[in-house]
Amino acid sequence: MVRAIKDLFRHDKKFRFGFSIMVFFIIISFVSLFSPYDLSTWNVVPRDLSPSLKYPLGTNSMGQDIFWKATAAVKNSLLLGLIAALVSRIIAIILGLLAGYMGGTVDRVIMTITDSFIIIPLFPLLILVSSILRASLDIFVLGIILGLFGWANDARLLRSQILSIREREFTKTAVLSGMKPTRIIIKEHLPHIIPLIMATVINNIVWVIGMEVTLSVLGLSSLNTPTIGTMIYWAQQYQAVFLEMWHWILTPIVICVVLIISLYFISTSISTYLDPRTRVRMIKGE
Amino acid sequence: MFRRYFLPRFIQYLVVLIVGMNMIFFIPRLMPSDPIESRLSQMTAQGQYLDPAAMEGLRESLAELYGLEGSMFEQYAAYWKRLFSGDLGPSFSQFPTPVVELLKSSLPWTVGLLTVNLLLSWIIGTILGAVTAFYPDSKLTKVIEILAMGIRPIPYYIMALALVILFAFVFPIFPMAGGYSMGTKIGFNSRFILDLLRHAFLPLMSLVILGIGGWFLQMRNVASNIVEEGYVEYAEASGLSKTKIILHYIIPNAIMPQLTGLAINIGFIFGGALITEIVFSYPGIGSLLYNAIIAEDYNLIMGINIFSIVAVSTAMFIVDMIYPLLDPRIRYQ
Numbered sequence: 001m002v003r004a005i006k007d008l009f010r011h012d013k014k015f016r017f018g019f020s021i022m023v024f025f026i027i028i029s030f031v032s033l034f035s036p037y038d039l040s041t042w043n044v045v046p047r048d049l050s051p052s053l054k055y056p057l058g059t060n061s062m063g064q065d066i067f068w069k070a071t072a073a074v075k076n077s078l079l080l081g082l083i084a085a086l087v088s089r090i091i092a093i094i095l096g097l098l099a100g101y102m103g104g105t106v107d108r109v110i111m112t113i114t115d116s117f118i119i120i121p122l123f124p125l126l127i128l129v130s131s132i133l134r135a136s137l138d139i140f141v142l143g144i145i146l147g148l149f150g151w152a153n154d155a156r157l158l159r160s161q162i163l164s165i166r167e168r169e170f171t172k173t174a175v176l177s178g179m180k181p182t183r184i185i186i187k188e189h190l191p192h193i194i195p196l197i198m199a200t201v202i203n204n205i206v207w208v209i210g211m212e213v214t215l216s217v218l219g220l221s222s223l224n225t226p227t228i229g230t231m232i233y234w235a236q237q238y239q240a241v242f243l244e245m246w247h248w249i250l251t252p253i254v255i256c257v258v259l260i261i262s263l264y265f266i267s268t269s270i271s272t273y274l275d276p277r278t279r280v281r282m283i284k285g286e
Numbered sequence: 287m288f289r290r291y292f293l294p295r296f297i298q299y300l301v302v303l304i305v306g307m308n309m310i311f312f313i314p315r316l317m318p319s320d321p322i323e324s325r326l327s328q329m330t331a332q333g334q335y336l337d338p339a340a341m342e343g344l345r346e347s348l349a350e351l352y353g354l355e356g357s358m359f360e361q362y363a364a365y366w367k368r369l370f371s372g373d374l375g376p377s378f379s380q381f382p383t384p385v386v387e388l389l390k391s392s393l394p395w396t397v398g399l400l401t402v403n404l405l406l407s408w409i410i411g412t413i414l415g416a417v418t419a420f421y422p423d424s425k426l427t428k429v430i431e432i433l434a435m436g437i438r439p440i441p442y443y444i445m446a447l448a449l450v451i452l453f454a455f456v457f458p459i460f461p462m463a464g465g466y467s468m469g470t471k472i473g474f475n476s477r478f479i480l481d482l483l484r485h486a487f488l489p490l491m492s493l494v495i496l497g498i499g500g501w502f503l504q505m506r507n508v509a510s511n512i513v514e515e516g517y518v519e520y521a522e523a524s525g526l527s528k529t530k531i532i533l534h535y536i537i538p539n540a541i542m543p544q545l546t547g548l549a550i551n552i553g554f555i556f557g558g559a560l561i562t563e564i565v566f567s568y569p570g571i572g573s574l575l576y577n578a579i580i581a582e583d584y585n586l587i588m589g590i591n592i593f594s595i596v597a598v599s600t601a602m603f604i605v606d607m608i609y610p611l612l613d614p615r616i617r618y619q
């Protein structure tokens with residue numbers, strides 16, 4: 001794992017870019033813990049100030065410091081992504097492994113349900129759920145809900161991966177040498193799927209962050225929790241674009257775009273690294 | 287053929303419908319909050335005074351409207367009966383217009399916008415992918431690649447908002463919202479069509495820009511393997527023009543995954559581009575949904591959900607039925 005990161009960092013420009021920015025955002029998230037203001041209350045600083053030394057990104061019409069609010073937004077959005085990714089990974093791994101190892105009827109039933117989840121337009125359903133829950137949608141509840149919706153593609157991916165490594169030579173060697181099935185799965189197979197799971201985790205976080213923005217902009221989350229989405233929501237509510245308060249509206253937009261692009265770069269370079277053919281090309285220095 | 291191809295797909299189609307309809311039925315009922323109570327508490331919070339008897343009456347009529355009367359089993363049976371009769375109930379915010387009517391009037395906007403988007407982004411993405419695969423070392427290829435990779439993961443909302451700020455506010459070239467100007471008569475004349483196009487331009491742009499990336503990357507991946515094939519090298523050596531090689535050798539051999547993707551995405555046209563429509567107040571299904579959220583029109587939200595699941599899965603099923611005619615590998619099986 002550590003070696004893979006080192007390798008990627010040395011040989012892949014995209015990974016270096018994405019990884020450095022992610023480290024920066026993670027530091028920012030920790031910085032938010034030292035905020036001098038309570039970030040969900042209004043009118044703690046003078047309103048509508050342009051960026052200055054005291055308020056690096058200015059203040060908004062609600063009397064909040066945009067810089068500190070942004071740090072908390074980064075923290076909360078990343079946290080949300082992690083919670084949702086954790087929940088959906090658990091579901092995807094369990095279902096993917098079950099379908100892959102049990103085969104037969106179990107496999108068919110699980111895959112039919114999975115396919116239904118892939119085909120069904122989930123976004124309107126998510127809106128249905130969040131319009132019912134609305135006010136009680138804090139980071140944890142929203143994370144769990146998004147997790148319950150975002151597992152289907154990856155369950156399918158993991159299953160196909162299991163099917164292919166189950167047929168490989170080393171599995172047969174392990175079986176013939178008398179290893180127990182659970183031990184084979186943990187010792188022999190898990191190391192093969194962990195990098196793949198890592199790539200899907202990152203893709204899932206990208207999806208979750210985008211989804212949070214979308215739901216919040218529609219007013220469908222707990223709007224006083226600072227996240228990237230709620231920052232955009234409030235800026236829109238106060239017509240920041242018409243007031244030309246660019247420091248207010250552009251802060252969350254730029255953060256969102258940079259965050260998502262760097263995550264996406266990390267995930268594509270992991271997938272390139274996982275494919276042995278492209279890995280060789282990459283390390284040779286292309 | 288029938289048993290190996292059509293029957294499994296038909297069963298899959300039924301399963302999707304059953305799973306989807308059950309999700310719509312059970313999700314609201316498993317939620318900790320009760321839609322009727324939240325509606326009632328909202329009314330009292332707005333300052334309406336209701337005496338207990340009126341409250342009880344209101345509770346009952348709301349239960350009937352929401353389909354929440356009787357035991358869970360009775361509700362479930364009534365729900366399926368309503369589905370089969372194609373009755374999605376009335377909209378609350380635009381009472382008594384039936385939900386079905388509202389859906390009918392917004393569907394053409396959505397389908398029109400998304401069909402044009404799908405075709406445009408598919409064609410541009412496919413051609414760009416093929417051409418860049420043929421010239422892998424060109425500077426332009428690198429630029430296009432970085433752009434495609436950078437733009438692809440951006441959420442629709444952000445892209446749409448950025449376009450609105452840029453082209454409707456900073457440079458006011460295009461209208462900010464709507465499907466046509468207020469006061470324009472809807473009809474088949476050049477003025478209306480021009481107005482329609484002007485309004486559709488920004489929503490379309492936001493969709494196409496994000497759409498191209500995916501098609502481009504997939505086509506490039508497949509085509510860059512084709513470029514290394516012997517027959518392409520042979521064609522190059524025999525002095526065929528580059529356009530001819532791309533059109534007759536590379537595109538036809540790399541097109542199959544693209545066609546599959548196109549077929550799948552035809553289905554999703556009926557799911558709507560909710561966010562795009564909401565940002566641009568484009569009068570399609572997305573805007574309908576947004577207004578339903580604002581007005582807490584529970585019946586309309588449910589109706590749109592039911593519609594999009596049925597429409598998307600039906601479209602997918604039909605595409606699946608037609609698809610073997612396109613793909614020789616499945617046809618000969």
